[in-house]
Amino acid sequence: MSNEPRTETPAPEGASEHLPNDKRSSFLGFSAHEIRNPLSTALWSAELLARLSSEERGGARGEKLSGMCLRALRRLKILVEDHFLSERLAIGGLPLRLEVVTVAEAIASIAGKAGVVNLSLDLPQGLAVRADRGMLEHALEALLAAAAREGAPVRVEGARADDEVRLKVRGAPPAPDALAMPQKGTPSDPSGRALALYTARRVAAALGGSLSASADAYVLALPIAADPH
Protein backbone atom coordinates (compact mmCIF):
# COMPACT_ATOMS: atom_id res chain seq x y z
CA MET A 1 0.00 0.00 0.00
CA SER A 2 1.14 3.54 -0.77
CA ASN A 3 2.11 6.08 1.90
CA GLU A 4 0.76 8.86 -0.29
CA PRO A 5 -1.92 10.81 1.57
CA ARG A 6 -5.46 10.08 0.53
CA THR A 7 -7.55 12.84 -0.94
CA GLU A 8 -11.28 13.05 -0.76
CA THR A 9 -13.07 14.34 -3.78
CA PRO A 10 -16.64 14.19 -5.00
CA ALA A 11 -17.30 11.87 -7.92
CA PRO A 12 -16.72 13.70 -11.22
CA GLU A 13 -19.76 15.01 -13.03
CA GLY A 14 -19.44 12.40 -15.75
CA ALA A 15 -20.14 9.67 -13.20
CA SER A 16 -23.64 10.89 -12.51
CA GLU A 17 -26.19 9.96 -15.07
CA HIS A 18 -29.57 11.61 -14.90
CA LEU A 19 -31.85 9.16 -16.62
CA PRO A 20 -35.13 9.99 -18.25
CA ASN A 21 -38.05 8.81 -16.16
CA ASP A 22 -38.94 5.81 -18.34
CA LYS A 23 -35.37 4.43 -18.19
CA ARG A 24 -35.13 5.14 -14.49
CA SER A 25 -38.45 3.40 -13.90
CA SER A 26 -37.24 0.43 -15.91
CA PHE A 27 -34.01 0.25 -13.91
CA LEU A 28 -35.84 0.44 -10.58
CA GLY A 29 -38.32 -2.19 -11.77
CA PHE A 30 -35.47 -4.47 -12.74
CA SER A 31 -33.74 -3.96 -9.39
CA ALA A 32 -36.97 -4.72 -7.53
CA HIS A 33 -37.51 -7.84 -9.63
CA GLU A 34 -34.01 -9.13 -8.95
CA ILE A 35 -34.30 -8.45 -5.22
CA ARG A 36 -37.71 -10.12 -4.81
CA ASN A 37 -36.51 -13.62 -5.73
CA PRO A 38 -33.81 -14.00 -3.03
CA LEU A 39 -35.98 -12.03 -0.62
CA SER A 40 -38.70 -14.66 -1.11
CA THR A 41 -36.31 -17.52 -0.53
CA ALA A 42 -34.85 -15.88 2.58
CA LEU A 43 -38.29 -15.22 4.08
CA TRP A 44 -39.70 -18.66 3.30
CA SER A 45 -36.69 -20.59 4.54
CA ALA A 46 -36.53 -18.53 7.74
CA GLU A 47 -40.26 -19.03 8.34
CA LEU A 48 -40.02 -22.77 7.68
CA LEU A 49 -37.08 -23.01 10.07
CA ALA A 50 -39.11 -21.19 12.71
CA ARG A 51 -41.92 -23.71 12.27
CA LEU A 52 -39.60 -26.68 12.82
CA SER A 53 -39.02 -28.17 16.23
CA SER A 54 -35.54 -27.75 17.68
CA GLU A 55 -34.84 -31.40 16.85
CA GLU A 56 -35.95 -30.97 13.25
CA ARG A 57 -33.83 -27.83 12.88
CA GLY A 58 -30.74 -29.93 13.54
CA GLY A 59 -31.75 -32.51 10.95
CA ALA A 60 -31.30 -32.72 7.19
CA ARG A 61 -34.25 -30.47 6.35
CA GLY A 62 -33.12 -27.85 8.83
CA GLU A 63 -29.65 -27.91 7.36
CA LYS A 64 -31.04 -27.56 3.84
CA LEU A 65 -33.25 -24.62 4.83
CA SER A 66 -30.39 -22.90 6.69
CA GLY A 67 -28.18 -23.19 3.61
CA MET A 68 -30.96 -21.85 1.42
CA CYS A 69 -31.50 -18.89 3.74
CA LEU A 70 -27.79 -18.03 3.82
CA ARG A 71 -27.44 -18.23 0.04
CA ALA A 72 -30.43 -15.97 -0.41
CA LEU A 73 -29.13 -13.42 2.08
CA ARG A 74 -25.68 -13.36 0.47
CA ARG A 75 -27.31 -12.83 -2.92
CA LEU A 76 -29.44 -10.04 -1.46
CA LYS A 77 -26.38 -8.40 0.05
CA ILE A 78 -24.67 -8.15 -3.34
CA LEU A 79 -27.81 -6.85 -5.05
CA VAL A 80 -28.60 -4.26 -2.38
CA GLU A 81 -24.99 -3.01 -2.27
CA ASP A 82 -24.88 -2.69 -6.05
CA HIS A 83 -28.25 -0.98 -6.17
CA PHE A 84 -27.42 1.68 -3.60
CA LEU A 85 -23.89 2.23 -4.89
CA SER A 86 -25.29 2.75 -8.35
CA GLU A 87 -27.92 5.16 -7.05
CA ARG A 88 -25.38 7.18 -5.04
CA LEU A 89 -23.03 7.40 -8.01
CA ALA A 90 -25.95 8.52 -10.17
CA ILE A 91 -26.43 11.63 -8.06
CA GLY A 92 -22.69 12.25 -7.62
CA GLY A 93 -23.11 11.94 -3.88
CA LEU A 94 -20.24 9.66 -3.05
CA PRO A 95 -16.89 11.11 -1.91
CA LEU A 96 -13.91 9.23 -3.33
CA ARG A 97 -10.72 8.61 -1.38
CA LEU A 98 -8.11 8.66 -4.13
CA GLU A 99 -4.79 6.92 -3.54
CA VAL A 100 -2.20 4.95 -5.46
CA VAL A 101 -3.35 1.34 -5.73
CA THR A 102 -1.23 -1.46 -7.14
CA VAL A 103 -3.38 -3.45 -9.56
CA ALA A 104 -1.96 -6.83 -8.57
CA GLU A 105 -2.70 -6.16 -4.88
CA ALA A 106 -6.25 -5.07 -5.63
CA ILE A 107 -6.92 -8.19 -7.70
CA ALA A 108 -5.38 -10.46 -5.05
CA SER A 109 -7.68 -9.03 -2.40
CA ILE A 110 -10.92 -9.78 -4.28
CA ALA A 111 -10.19 -12.85 -6.41
CA GLY A 112 -11.56 -15.21 -3.76
CA LYS A 113 -14.78 -13.23 -3.29
CA ALA A 114 -15.37 -13.18 -7.04
CA GLY A 115 -15.43 -16.97 -7.16
CA VAL A 116 -12.50 -17.27 -9.59
CA VAL A 117 -11.05 -20.76 -9.55
CA ASN A 118 -8.39 -20.38 -12.23
CA LEU A 119 -6.83 -16.91 -12.40
CA SER A 120 -3.71 -15.84 -14.31
CA LEU A 121 -2.21 -12.36 -14.43
CA ASP A 122 -0.07 -10.67 -17.05
CA LEU A 123 0.72 -7.32 -15.44
CA PRO A 124 3.81 -5.09 -15.83
CA GLN A 125 5.79 -4.84 -12.62
CA GLY A 126 4.40 -2.17 -10.29
CA LEU A 127 1.39 -1.34 -12.47
CA ALA A 128 -0.69 1.09 -10.41
CA VAL A 129 -3.72 3.31 -10.78
CA ARG A 130 -4.94 6.35 -8.90
CA ALA A 131 -8.28 5.29 -7.54
CA ASP A 132 -10.51 4.84 -4.54
CA ARG A 133 -9.46 1.38 -3.34
CA GLY A 134 -12.93 0.26 -2.29
CA MET A 135 -14.50 1.40 -5.54
CA LEU A 136 -11.75 -0.18 -7.62
CA GLU A 137 -12.11 -3.50 -5.81
CA HIS A 138 -15.89 -3.36 -6.29
CA ALA A 139 -15.50 -2.95 -10.06
CA LEU A 140 -12.77 -5.59 -10.32
CA GLU A 141 -14.84 -8.08 -8.34
CA ALA A 142 -17.78 -7.58 -10.71
CA LEU A 143 -15.59 -8.10 -13.77
CA LEU A 144 -13.83 -11.17 -12.41
CA ALA A 145 -17.13 -12.72 -11.34
CA ALA A 146 -18.63 -12.10 -14.77
CA ALA A 147 -15.58 -13.51 -16.54
CA ALA A 148 -15.51 -16.56 -14.22
CA ARG A 149 -19.08 -17.48 -15.12
CA GLU A 150 -19.64 -21.26 -15.29
CA GLY A 151 -16.13 -21.93 -14.04
CA ALA A 152 -14.29 -20.28 -16.93
CA PRO A 153 -10.57 -19.60 -16.36
CA VAL A 154 -9.86 -15.87 -16.08
CA ARG A 155 -6.86 -13.96 -17.39
CA VAL A 156 -6.16 -10.32 -16.59
CA GLU A 157 -3.79 -8.48 -18.92
CA GLY A 158 -2.61 -5.01 -17.99
CA ALA A 159 -0.81 -2.35 -20.00
CA ARG A 160 0.16 1.30 -19.68
CA ALA A 161 -1.25 3.51 -22.43
CA ASP A 162 -0.37 7.22 -22.24
CA ASP A 163 -1.94 8.51 -19.05
CA GLU A 164 -4.06 5.48 -18.29
CA VAL A 165 -3.90 1.81 -17.39
CA ARG A 166 -5.90 -0.64 -19.47
CA LEU A 167 -6.92 -3.93 -17.92
CA LYS A 168 -8.35 -6.63 -20.18
CA VAL A 169 -10.31 -9.27 -18.28
CA ARG A 170 -10.74 -12.41 -20.37
CA GLY A 171 -12.84 -15.43 -19.50
CA ALA A 172 -16.45 -16.27 -20.34
CA PRO A 173 -17.15 -13.90 -23.25
CA PRO A 174 -19.29 -10.86 -22.42
CA ALA A 175 -22.93 -11.25 -23.39
CA PRO A 176 -24.21 -8.87 -26.06
CA ASP A 177 -25.06 -5.53 -24.42
CA ALA A 178 -23.54 -6.85 -21.17
CA LEU A 179 -22.85 -3.33 -19.94
CA ALA A 180 -26.11 -1.76 -21.05
CA MET A 181 -28.80 -0.87 -18.57
CA PRO A 182 -30.38 -4.07 -17.28
CA GLN A 183 -34.02 -4.44 -18.19
CA LYS A 184 -37.02 -6.12 -16.71
CA GLY A 185 -37.87 -9.32 -18.49
CA THR A 186 -34.42 -10.87 -18.45
CA PRO A 187 -33.90 -14.14 -16.55
CA SER A 188 -32.94 -13.94 -12.88
CA ASP A 189 -29.26 -14.21 -12.06
CA PRO A 190 -28.92 -16.77 -9.26
CA SER A 191 -25.50 -15.40 -8.32
CA GLY A 192 -26.94 -12.01 -7.36
CA ARG A 193 -24.72 -10.20 -9.88
CA ALA A 194 -27.51 -8.90 -12.09
CA LEU A 195 -26.60 -5.27 -11.37
CA ALA A 196 -22.85 -5.79 -11.04
CA LEU A 197 -21.61 -4.87 -14.51
CA TYR A 198 -23.94 -1.92 -14.77
CA THR A 199 -22.67 -0.67 -11.41
CA ALA A 200 -19.04 -1.35 -12.37
CA ARG A 201 -19.42 0.85 -15.42
CA ARG A 202 -20.63 3.69 -13.22
CA VAL A 203 -17.75 3.10 -10.80
CA ALA A 204 -15.25 3.28 -13.67
CA ALA A 205 -16.70 6.60 -14.78
CA ALA A 206 -16.61 7.92 -11.21
CA LEU A 207 -12.90 7.07 -11.04
CA GLY A 208 -12.26 9.06 -14.21
CA GLY A 209 -11.99 5.99 -16.43
CA SER A 210 -14.25 3.79 -18.49
CA LEU A 211 -15.49 0.23 -18.82
CA SER A 212 -16.21 -1.33 -22.18
CA ALA A 213 -16.64 -4.82 -23.57
CA SER A 214 -15.33 -6.41 -26.75
CA ALA A 215 -16.27 -9.81 -28.14
CA ASP A 216 -13.86 -11.63 -25.84
CA ALA A 217 -12.97 -9.31 -22.93
CA TYR A 218 -14.01 -6.57 -20.56
CA VAL A 219 -11.73 -3.54 -20.78
CA LEU A 220 -11.30 -1.32 -17.74
CA ALA A 221 -9.35 1.91 -18.27
CA LEU A 222 -8.27 3.99 -15.27
CA PRO A 223 -5.93 6.94 -14.61
CA ILE A 224 -2.34 5.77 -14.26
CA ALA A 225 -0.27 6.32 -11.11
CA ALA A 226 3.48 6.15 -10.62
CA ASP A 227 4.85 2.87 -9.26
CA PRO A 228 4.51 3.23 -5.47
CA HIS A 229 7.60 1.08 -4.90
Added chain:
Amino acid sequence: MAEGPPLVLVVDDDPDILEAICDILGAEGYRVARARHGLEALERVEAERPALILLDLMMPVMDGVAFASALRRRGTLGSVPVVVISADSNPDRAVAVGARGFLAKPFDIDALLAQVAANVR
Protein backbone atom coordinates in the same frame (compact mmCIF):
# COMPACT_ATOMS: atom_id res chain seq x y z
CA MET B 1 -52.95 -41.60 -14.32
CA ALA B 2 -51.26 -42.48 -11.04
CA GLU B 3 -53.43 -42.19 -7.95
CA GLY B 4 -52.16 -40.50 -4.83
CA PRO B 5 -51.63 -36.95 -3.67
CA PRO B 6 -52.07 -34.26 -6.35
CA LEU B 7 -49.00 -33.46 -8.42
CA VAL B 8 -47.99 -29.79 -8.62
CA LEU B 9 -45.57 -28.68 -11.33
CA VAL B 10 -43.41 -25.72 -10.25
CA VAL B 11 -41.85 -23.72 -13.10
CA ASP B 12 -39.19 -21.14 -12.22
CA ASP B 13 -35.68 -20.37 -13.46
CA ASP B 14 -34.39 -19.61 -9.98
CA PRO B 15 -33.06 -22.85 -8.43
CA ASP B 16 -33.56 -21.70 -4.84
CA ILE B 17 -37.17 -20.65 -5.51
CA LEU B 18 -37.81 -24.07 -7.03
CA GLU B 19 -36.23 -25.80 -4.07
CA ALA B 20 -38.11 -23.72 -1.50
CA ILE B 21 -41.56 -24.12 -3.06
CA CYS B 22 -41.05 -27.84 -3.60
CA ASP B 23 -40.04 -28.14 0.06
CA ILE B 24 -43.14 -26.23 1.20
CA LEU B 25 -45.53 -28.30 -0.93
CA GLY B 26 -43.80 -31.58 -0.18
CA ALA B 27 -44.14 -30.96 3.55
CA GLU B 28 -47.88 -30.46 3.01
CA GLY B 29 -48.18 -33.85 1.29
CA TYR B 30 -48.28 -32.77 -2.35
CA ARG B 31 -46.21 -34.52 -4.98
CA VAL B 32 -44.03 -32.03 -6.83
CA ALA B 33 -42.29 -31.81 -10.19
CA ARG B 34 -40.09 -28.96 -11.30
CA ALA B 35 -39.02 -27.24 -14.50
CA ARG B 36 -36.56 -24.39 -15.09
CA HIS B 37 -38.28 -22.87 -18.14
CA GLY B 38 -41.35 -23.18 -20.32
CA LEU B 39 -39.96 -25.73 -22.75
CA GLU B 40 -38.98 -28.08 -19.95
CA ALA B 41 -42.38 -27.48 -18.38
CA LEU B 42 -44.19 -28.58 -21.56
CA GLU B 43 -42.26 -31.86 -21.46
CA ARG B 44 -43.17 -32.35 -17.79
CA VAL B 45 -46.84 -31.62 -18.46
CA GLU B 46 -46.93 -34.20 -21.26
CA ALA B 47 -45.14 -36.81 -19.19
CA GLU B 48 -46.65 -36.28 -15.76
CA ARG B 49 -50.06 -34.60 -16.22
CA PRO B 50 -49.95 -32.35 -13.14
CA ALA B 51 -53.05 -31.24 -11.24
CA LEU B 52 -51.77 -27.65 -11.03
CA ILE B 53 -48.98 -25.56 -12.50
CA LEU B 54 -47.23 -22.79 -10.51
CA LEU B 55 -45.73 -20.62 -13.24
CA ASP B 56 -43.08 -17.91 -13.16
CA LEU B 57 -43.28 -15.48 -16.09
CA MET B 58 -39.72 -14.26 -16.66
CA MET B 59 -37.60 -17.23 -17.67
CA PRO B 60 -34.98 -18.05 -20.30
CA VAL B 61 -35.55 -20.39 -23.28
CA MET B 62 -39.36 -20.09 -23.10
CA ASP B 63 -41.05 -17.58 -20.80
CA GLY B 64 -44.30 -18.09 -18.92
CA VAL B 65 -46.46 -16.29 -21.47
CA ALA B 66 -45.18 -18.42 -24.35
CA PHE B 67 -45.56 -21.56 -22.23
CA ALA B 68 -49.18 -20.76 -21.36
CA SER B 69 -49.96 -20.08 -24.99
CA ALA B 70 -48.40 -23.40 -26.07
CA LEU B 71 -50.19 -25.24 -23.27
CA ARG B 72 -53.60 -23.95 -24.35
CA ARG B 73 -53.04 -25.45 -27.81
CA ARG B 74 -52.52 -28.94 -26.40
CA GLY B 75 -56.06 -30.27 -26.14
CA THR B 76 -57.06 -31.51 -22.71
CA LEU B 77 -53.69 -30.54 -21.25
CA GLY B 78 -54.69 -26.94 -21.84
CA SER B 79 -57.23 -27.22 -19.06
CA VAL B 80 -54.61 -27.79 -16.35
CA PRO B 81 -55.05 -24.84 -13.96
CA VAL B 82 -52.22 -22.32 -13.74
CA VAL B 83 -51.32 -19.99 -10.87
CA VAL B 84 -48.75 -17.35 -11.76
CA ILE B 85 -45.91 -16.70 -9.29
CA SER B 86 -44.00 -13.62 -10.33
CA ALA B 87 -41.54 -11.06 -9.01
CA ASP B 88 -43.44 -8.56 -11.16
CA SER B 89 -46.14 -7.16 -8.91
CA ASN B 90 -48.45 -6.34 -11.83
CA PRO B 91 -51.20 -8.99 -12.06
CA ASP B 92 -52.24 -7.98 -15.60
CA ARG B 93 -49.90 -10.46 -17.25
CA ALA B 94 -51.33 -13.29 -15.14
CA VAL B 95 -54.78 -12.38 -16.45
CA ALA B 96 -53.34 -12.31 -19.97
CA VAL B 97 -52.13 -15.92 -19.72
CA GLY B 98 -55.49 -17.11 -18.38
CA ALA B 99 -54.19 -17.93 -14.90
CA ARG B 100 -56.60 -18.92 -12.13
CA GLY B 101 -54.54 -17.09 -9.54
CA PHE B 102 -51.63 -14.70 -9.05
CA LEU B 103 -49.03 -14.48 -6.31
CA ALA B 104 -46.48 -11.63 -6.26
CA LYS B 105 -43.12 -12.57 -4.78
CA PRO B 106 -42.40 -12.45 -1.95
CA PHE B 107 -45.77 -13.99 -1.03
CA ASP B 108 -46.66 -15.66 2.26
CA ILE B 109 -46.36 -19.42 2.59
CA ASP B 110 -49.97 -19.61 3.74
CA ALA B 111 -51.11 -17.62 0.70
CA LEU B 112 -49.30 -20.12 -1.51
CA LEU B 113 -50.92 -23.09 0.21
CA ALA B 114 -54.35 -21.46 -0.02
CA GLN B 115 -53.95 -20.86 -3.78
CA VAL B 116 -52.78 -24.42 -4.34
CA ALA B 117 -55.64 -25.91 -2.32
CA ALA B 118 -58.20 -23.76 -4.10
CA ASN B 119 -57.00 -24.47 -7.63
CA VAL B 120 -55.63 -27.99 -7.63
CA ARG B 121 -57.64 -30.07 -10.10
